[in-house]
Amino acid sequence: MRNSLVVSCMRRAGYASFSGDGLQEARPPDNATALPAGAWGYLGPEVAAVQGFHAHRRAAPEAGAVPAAGEAYDAARVDCHRQAADRIGAPPGPGADLIGRLFSESMAATGKDGRVVAATAQWAACMAAAGFRAEDPATLPERFQTASEATPAELATARADADCTTGSNLAAIWFTVLAGYQRQQIDHNATALNAHREAVRAQDARLTRLLAEGDAAPAP
Template sequence: MLVVSCMRRAGFAAFDGDGLQSAQLPDNATALPAGPWGYLGPEAAASLGFHPPKRPLPRPATAPAGSGEVYDTARVDCDRQATEQLGSPPAAGGDLVDRLFDESMTATAGDARVMAATRQWSGCMTAAGFAATAPQELPRRYQAAPETTPAELAAARADADCTARSNLAGVWFAVLAGYQRRLIDRNAEALTAQREAVRAQDAKLTRLLAGEAAG
């Protein structure tokens, strides 16, 4: 909205985004229900296997509302103005969140409770005819094929069943949450500052967009 408004003020009344909008779903909308915690959901296992849902093709970008040096200069300037107006929360806070998340994942993978549940899962999978020592092996094994196969669907269904039987997901997420709570407590001051920075950024964005909509 900021770039569109800026370009129209610069004299390009027909400018409507020039391909700024994407039709693709966000990554988490096509995430697999499988991971180190096993496979969540027999319905997904029966239809997806270990291949993610197919994402819709992006809409073709509309033709630019102008061309030439004047247009290019305005577009660069409007992009710069929008970036300056929006700003961003301090990078150090985001880096801290990423680092703490990675630490929690590493700690969870090495936790004795998770390792025991994973061994139970592995025994169940072996008995079902799909030997694997860890759930992460299965996506790597089957995703090399371009399309989902009946054998892959059978393995995914067994994965979902063994995940439920071993309670791997229940153990894994409970352990992960425990480690994350500890890390949050140890880094409460820095995380609180980052949370407030993000809230301030959201409030600023809301004010900017409201002003553009009103204009």
């Protein structure tokens, strides 16, 4: 939303080719293999066989128009960023901090839960039997991140990880336990979370209106 406001402002200021000046809206992964490993250690066998623990590489973005330069351009860009910040305003209340804290607490509780601990131990025993020493599926991928490409050793480890995660049912247990803790948190913090949801909806509506007004505004 912020980037859209800045782009709209810059184009009204006469910079029709401005497309964000390096700013990009957050995008979800383009496919299921973009982030192949998580805190629970899940890795699909197809991905493990060809990608290992390395994230999927996106295609290089197409080169866009070279942005304008000079004092007038810089001044307009700074002013548009300021206008966007002023129009968006502060985040809607303390709800975002609450959500972050609750998520961190749910992750910590899940990691300590006896069901997850037992499944992780079963996963580690399976990995050891396959010839790979590993105690924590979350840190296992870190061993291979210094290499630019997946090595044969990494692919073999990833395949064992996929097999052992399935055999121990670790992913299903981890998700089930995490969801349980998060449902409890939602119940215990329902009033604050509902208030935050309404604040976010109101801010989204305001930003949508601002974007429509910005697109329709005449150039200065």
